[in-house]
Amino acid sequence: MTVTEVSAETAAQPNAEPEGDGAPTAAPERVFDEVLLEISGVSLSFGGVVALSDVSFDICKGEIRAIIGPNGAGKSSMLNVINGFYHPQQGTITYKGNVRKKMRPHRAAAEGIARTFQNIALFRGMSTLDNIMTGRLLKMRRGLLWQALYWGPARDEEIVHREFAEHIIDFLEIEAIRKTVVGQLPYGLQKRVELGRALAAEPELLLLDEPMAGMNVEEKEDMSRFIIDVNDEFGTTIALIEHDMSIVMDLSDRVVVLDYGRKIADGTPDQVRANPAVIEAYLGVGHG
Amino acid sequence: MNEGQGAGVAATAATSAPFRPGASVDLEFDTFPKLLKRNAAVRGTRSAMREKDYGIWQSWTWAEVAAEVRAIACGLSVLGLRRGDAVAIIGDNRPRLYWTIAAVQSLGGIPVPMYQDAVADEMKFVLDHAGVRFAVVENQEQVDKLLQVWEDFPQLELVVYDQPRGLRHYRQDFLHDMANVLAAGQKFDSENPSFYDDEVAMGVAGDTAIMLYTSGTTGQPKGVVLTHENIYLTAINAAQQEGLTERDESLAYLPLAWVGDHIFSYAQSYVTGFCVSCPESSDTVLTDLRELGPSYFFAPPPIFENILTTVMIRMEDASALKRKMFSYFMGVARRAGANILDREPVGVVDRLLYWLGGVFVYGPLKNTLGLSRVRICYTAGEAIGPDLFVFYRSIGINMKQLYGSTEASVFITIQPDGEIKPDTVGTPAPGVELKVADDGEVMFRSPGVFKEYFKNPEATAETKTPDGWVHTGDAGLIDEDGHLKIIDRLKDVGRLVDGTLFAPKYIENKLKFFSHIKEVVAFGNQQKFCTVIVNIDLEAVGNWAERGGITYSSYQELAARPQVYDLIQEEIEQMNSELAKEQNLAGSQIHRFLLLHKELDPDDGELTRTRKVRRNFVAEKYSTVIEALYGTADHCQITTEVTFEDGRKGTISADLAIRDVRTVTAGEQLAAE
Structure with a gap:
């Protein structure tokens, strides 16, 4: 008899091969065919400054999608467009089959899009746990008065959400700072708490804006591991902006490259790496 | 085996300690799975x-x-x-x-x-x-x-x-x-x-219960084979001495x-x-x-040291009133606390003050540390600084040292309640026979003595005599009350070229008690004088630097700051003057030192997994540094390999300053007194 685990999810991935080298990242040749979000012909400008011009690409359900490019290429603007913070002058965004014209960030959040920020945006005076609990706010149904009473259904609801928050704390291995005020934490941990808060909203699409900026090698490896695990365990689709090329190439299933607000390449890490336009943009040949 | 305290090598008062018989095997429940079934039933x-x-x-x-x-x-x-x-x-x-x-x-x-x-x-x-x-x-x-x-x-x-x-x-x-x-x-x-x-x-009781690999300060690890009987008897003997119960x-x-x-x-x-x-x-x-507030707690000295350092740092940041109250009642505790714990006579005033201190300081402090309910608190693994030891005892925590080893299934000696001396490791546990051999080596025989080193009969024969006595490799002596005192590893006790005794562990332990010093390696065997390599404690020195407005961005940078050198030099000089008072060890005063640019790390092989210094390895790895310490230069260049947590390697290089330290001669010592 055998006790080998073959769960339904793993069996559904036909191309995953055994990895003898013991350093598995995302399983090779993962197949994604359901489009979660489609950007088509998006242009965005602030007065005379063109941030994005005629950018089109898609994000498939379950993949890790990287957006890369030199400084000022329009990467963060792209995330802000997806998350409804900026409204493009031209183009459409199709999310889960619905074409969006204008959307407010809180609507995006309610529809399952969560994000982290390039400059950490946590409540610095609140504990890690409380910050993560704020990520649950959209899921809580009881109003302020019920919450203040902390009785009956409000208490039951609180317990359910607290348990969810505890699972995230366990997942991100931040038990030791559960009750620490976030402002006192080192940078790498604050980034992790921010990821935790985004996860608390149970997003379908997670936008990470430079999740590893300013981290040392070990912190970057930890963060990469968490990103892979989030994608793996919860099936969350992830779009991330990152500067460290080696990490981007290891992590992502597909990469889109922006330069001066235009898309210059789109494809698997290998395809992108071999693309002459990308090499030029990164080596700065054309920019003098 | 464990390191313990030492205080000079005086003439031995006795060569063996009194024996107390221990328990015998319970035939019905002679293995741990059987004990588990008993517990499930009872x-x-x-x-x-x-x-x-x-x-x-x-x-x-x-x-x-x-x-x-x-x-x-x-x-x-x-x-x-x-x-x-x-x-x-x-x-x-x-x-x-x-x-x-x-x-x-x-x-x-x-x-x-x-x-x-x-x-x-x-x-x-x-x-x-x-x-x-x-x-x-x-x-x-x-x-x-x-x-x-x-x-x-x-x-x-x-x-x-x-x-x-x-x-x-x-x-x-x-x-x-x-x-x-x-x-x-x-x-x-x-x-x-x-x-x-x-x-x-x-x-059956004689089956192998577990195999534990000793971390090995020298050579390859050895697999210590312990039987159910070894572990059962040792565990129950100690439990009975301490009155451990299911509660x-x-x-x-x-x-x-x-x-x-x-x-x-x-x-x-x-x-x-x-x-x-x-x-x-x-x-x-x-x-x-x-x-949790456990009643039975064990920690090696570094953990108690960390806890105390954290307390001290937080006290320094506290308000003036709190600092005053803390230092006053800690004074009372030093005077009376340990004696009250040992049930010795203490004056009425001190008793009253100690009670007040309990309400205002010791009680809340113990609660913060999670040690409010501790009844038995062991420390072992290496020597504990006498001040550190007395600190915990004085606030009413029954901290006791024990001496043991993997080969003994832990317990060789335990300090009995009411007979605690900071510089000894106590009397033999029930069932343990203890003696000091002619060359000064501590030897024991007990029901807990290991069966063998796995697949290593030569090492077994070297360590265990045919009649069951085990060589601990530690130099020690038994005092007039039958307490064991450990001086150092037998092989580490050396001599300076002029024949003066050199006990490196003793010096290192004395220095490590300063909260700014995390790790020390002393050198001096077959040399003209003693020198040390020091690791500063990043947390304690970092906090000190912050208050003094000294900026730094990394351990390496902090350790290279001249102000930090001044701080450590002052502490080494203080120890030198203390050493000068001990006739056997006055010659071991430190003449030169340097602050290492990286922390000694088990990942780099410099410490064992239980965080003991691997002296020979360090001596070899830092041979250029040691040469410089015995030279005349005031700095030296070094490049070392470091291993990151994921196993990858990198190198760091640094230029390390070397400082001379003032020593105290016997004449000066007399003049000072």
Whole structure:
């Protein structure tokens, strides 16, 4: 008899091969065919400054999608467009089959899009746990008065959400700072708490804006591991902006490259790496 | 073996200590799986184990633990585990790993716990030497390490993991989820209900209960084979001396691979029935300790030192009134606290003040530390600074030193209640015979003496005499009250070229008691004078630097600051003047020192996994530094290799300043007094 685990999810991935080298990242040749979000012909400008011009690409359900490019290429603007913070002058965004014209960030959040920020945006005076609990706010149904009473259904609801928050704390291995005020934490941990808060909203699409900026090698490896695990365990689709090329190439299933607000390449890490336009943009040949 | 205190080498007062007989084997419950069945029957509804998970303490009764162990054992047997097979157990203190130890013992297998923070290469030796067939590990981190070396070990057949997280896409058919093993075990058990009981009944007291690899300050690790009888008798003897009962509580947070944890968190719990709790993670130990308030606590000195350093740092940041109150009542505690704990006569005024201090300072402090309910608090593993020791005792914590080793199943000597001296390690535990050989080496014989070193008869013969006496390798003496005093490792006790005694450990321990100094390595054997390499304590010195407005961005930068050199120099000079007062050791005063640019690290092989300095290795690795210390230059250049947590290597180089230190001669000493 055998006790080998073959769960339904793993069996559904036909191309995953055994990895003898013991350093598995995302399983090779993962197949994604359901489009979660489609950007088509998006242009965005602030007065005379063109941030994005005629950018089109898609994000498939379950993949890790990287957006890369030199400084000022329009990467963060792209995330802000997806998350409804900026409204493009031209183009459409199709999310889960619905074409969006204008959307407010809180609507995006309610529809399952969560994000982290390039400059950490946590409540610095609140504990890690409380910050993560704020990520649950959209899921809580009881109003302020019920919450203040902390009785009956409000208490039951609180317990359910607290348990969810505890699972995230366990997942991100931040038990030791559960009750620490976030402002006192080192940078790498604050980034992790921010990821935790985004996860608390149970997003379908997670936008990470430079999740590893300013981290040392070990912190970057930890963060990469968490990103892979989030994608793996919860099936969350992830779009991330990152500067460290080696990490981007290891992590992502597909990469889109922006330069001066235009898309210059789109494809698997290998395809992108071999693309002459990308090499030029990164080596700065054309920019003098 | 352990290092203890030392204070000069005076003429020995005695060569052997008084003997007290211990318990004998209970024939009905002579193995740990049998003890587990007894506990499930006798105290089935009492808590046996707890673990903090998802922010809440989850607990299991003895009956539940017995059922879990039964299921794991059946599951492992389904996978093919047979009597005599070695099973590696790797991970943090998790209930299922402790249960796996019992499950493997139930089947007559040999549990081999391994250090969870070892890198893959370090695991190779033990995996190979013990001939490990199965590995039961905590999580993906350990699985990855085993996969890295998988090809090298054809005898290693399968790996069971407790936490499935991140392992979903691992396709190897030799990886098994513990949940599935448990389910298969339960199914097998329901089909073969007598299997488990028959297997347990086959075990006898003389069977190997566990194999623990000593971390080895020199050479390759050795696999110490301990039988159920060894562990049972040692555990029960000590438990009886201390009056441990099922109502005690302990926290399991030290490595499973270390003999102390096996005795305190496993054997003694099975023997007396007390509850063992596992912390949420290795980073939350102090918080968990505080929530739990154990009555039975063990920690090596560095942990007590860290706790005290944290307290002191926080006190320095406290308001003036609080600081005043703290220092006043700590003065009272120093004067009266230890005596009150030892039930010695103390004046009425001091008693009253001590009581007040208890209300205002000691009580809240102990509560903050999580030591309010501690009844027995052991420290061992290495020497504890007398001031540190007295600090804890003075605030009413019954801290006691013990002296032990893996080869003794821990206990050789324990300080008996009411007879505590900071510079000795106490009297022999029940059942232990103790003597000091002619060359000054401490030797013992006890029911806990190990069976053998696995596959290493030469080392066994070197360490254990045919009539059962064990060489500890420690130099020591027995004082007039029958207490053992440890001076140093026998082989480390050296001489300066002029013949003066040089006991490096003694110097290092004295220096390490300064809160700014984390680690010290002393040199001097066959040299003209003594020198030291110092590691500063990043937290303590960092805090000091912050208050003094000294900026730094890394350990290396901080350690190179001249102000930090001044600080450490002052402390070394203070120790020199103390050393000058001890006639045997006045010659060991430090003449030159430097602050190392990196912290000594087990990953770089400089410390053992139990954080003891590997002296010879350090001497070799930093030979250029040592040469410079004995030269005349005031700085030296060094490049060293460092290993990152993921096993990759890099190099760092630095230019280290060397300072001369003022020493005190006998004449000056007299003039000063």
